[in-house]
Amino acid sequence: MDWEGRLSSEGLRVTAPRRVVMDVLSGAREPLAPHEIWEQGRRVHRTLGLVTVYRTLSLLERFSWVRRVHRADGCHGYLLCSAGHAHAIICRDCGQAAEFPGTDDLGGLIADVEASTGYRVDSHLLQLSGQCAQCRARRVAGEPE
Amino acid sequence: MDWEGRLSSEGLRVTAPRRVVMDVLSGAREPLAPHEIWEQGRRVHRTLGLVTVYRTLSLLERFSWVRRVHRADGCHGYLLCSAGHAHAIICRDCGQAAEFPGTDDLGGLIADVEASTGYRVDSHLLQLSGQCAQCRARRVAGEPE
DNA sequence: TTGAATGCAAACGATTTGCAAACAC
DNA sequence: GTGTTTGCAAATCGTTTGCATTCAA
Numbered sequence: 001m002d003w004e005g006r007l008s009s010e011g012l013r014v015t016a017p018r019r020v021v022m023d024v025l026s027g028a029r030e031p032l033a034p035h036e037i038w039e040q041g042r043r044v045h046r047t048l049g050l051v052t053v054y055r056t057l058s059l060l061e062r063f064s065w066v067r068r069v070h071r072a073d074g075c076h077g078y079l080l081c082s083a084g085h086a087h088a089i090i091c092r093d094c095g096q097a098a099e100f101p102g103t104d105d106l107g108g109l110i111a112d113v114e115a116s117t118g119y120r121v122d123s124h125l126l127q128l129s130g131q132c133a134q135c136r137a138r139r140v141a142g143e144p145e
Numbered sequence: 146m147d148w149e150g151r152l153s154s155e156g157l158r159v160t161a162p163r164r165v166v167m168d169v170l171s172g173a174r175e176p177l178a179p180h181e182i183w184e185q186g187r188r189v190h191r192t193l194g195l196v197t198v199y200r201t202l203s204l205l206e207r208f209s210w211v212r213r214v215h216r217a218d219g220c221h222g223y224l225l226c227s228a229g230h231a232h233a234i235i236c237r238d239c240g241q242a243a244e245f246p247g248t249d250d251l252g253g254l255i256a257d258v259e260a261s262t263g264y265r266v267d268s269h270l271l272q273l274s275g276q277c278a279q280c281r282a283r284r285v286a287g288e289p290e
Numbered sequence: 291t292t293g294a295a296t297g298c299a300a301a302c303g304a305t306t307t308g309c310a311a312a313c314a315c
Numbered sequence: 316g317t318g319t320t321t322g323c324a325a326a327t328c329g330t331t332t333g334c335a336t337t338c339a340a
Contacts, residue, residue: 013294013339034329049297054330070215070270075329089264098262109251110273117243118278119234125215125272128255133263158314158319179304194322199305220304 003065012059020045021056022065030095031069031077031088069097069127091132098132148210157204165190166201167210175240176214176222176233214242214272236277243277 003022004014020041025032032040034057038050057078060066064081069088071077072095079088079097086099110121148167149159165186170177177185179202183195202223205211209226214233216222217240224233224242231244255266 008340011294015295015339017296047297051298051331052296055295089258089262089266091264092267098264100258100262106254109254113234113245113273114275117234117245119236119243119273119275120281121234121273121275122237123274125270125274127270128258128264128266129268129270130259130264130266136265153315156319160314160320162321192322196306196323197321200320 003063006063016045017041017048017052018056018059020048021053021060025060025066025078025080028079029097031071031079031090031097033071033075033077037078071095072129087126087128089128089130091135092129093131093135096132096134148205148208151208161190162186162193162197163201163204165193166198166205170205170211170223170225173224174242176216176224176235176242178216178220178222182223216240217274232271232273234273234275236280237274238276238280241277241279 001009007014007018021037023044024037024040034053035050037057038048038053041048041053057066057068060078061068066078067081067086067088069077069079069090071090072092077090077097079099086101088097088099090097106124106126110124113119114121146154152159152163166182168189169182169185179198180195182202183193183198186193186198202211202213205223206213211223212226212233214222214224214235216235217237222235222242224244231246233242233244235242251269251271255269258264259266
């Protein structure tokens, strides 16, 4: 079921502002801060309120349709989730984000940590930062931005 | 060289407020938010300002003497760094933090991610959350807090 | 029709900045 | 003495809340 169907089946409503936020996020190739989503969204939905963007994001987060990440500039950015549990890697130059599946690879590490610390791990936050292939190529070639 | 010597050698000054912040962090067994450091610090240094706590924390962070972590309550908490690169695991019940070395275990995962995404990884944020041994024991035993 | 969702204004908490006074060196 | 650091007040930033209005179902 798509997100619209899922909302309806929960007794929640499919509204224009919610569609706009989803559309903006769908078109984004990097994590967007709430005010960026608002600015882009207002171009198509003139009266969109920043408050509604925040409320929509927390709704989408509750359903795990978006993921919140920490950006290099200190802001929070939002990304559409792909299926399953995944982690993000963000390019420090262009901001572009990619996802990678993480749970499996972390299994051994988590087991080690549990054994050495005595803690029982129930959630984790893993986020990588680096340079994407394009930005690396650009830098090697000495091209200006 | 200790932190006081290091500060001096950089032309920076060893002041009472900075000592207080370091002392509070040294005595903490969980990540403290700036206002918590301020509250505890004021007990020994009456005129300590919250602003000074913030400025001291960013100074200490610049020297990698403290680490900033994300707490379950959404606040930022600060922890004294131990030697070397390490990651934190925080108990969701009592807030107690433990560290574990992470770089080595993450090496394989990072190599995989680089291969599959084309990114070059240069930094990572890994933070685990769970339950420490004491809190697990307490819960199993059904003891009240 | 009816409860959910919106948008505004205002409140809010965390963090930063301008500046004169205080202090380490 | 000199330049760093402090603490206050106020500004700023990101985010949330109260409330009357609008809207999806």
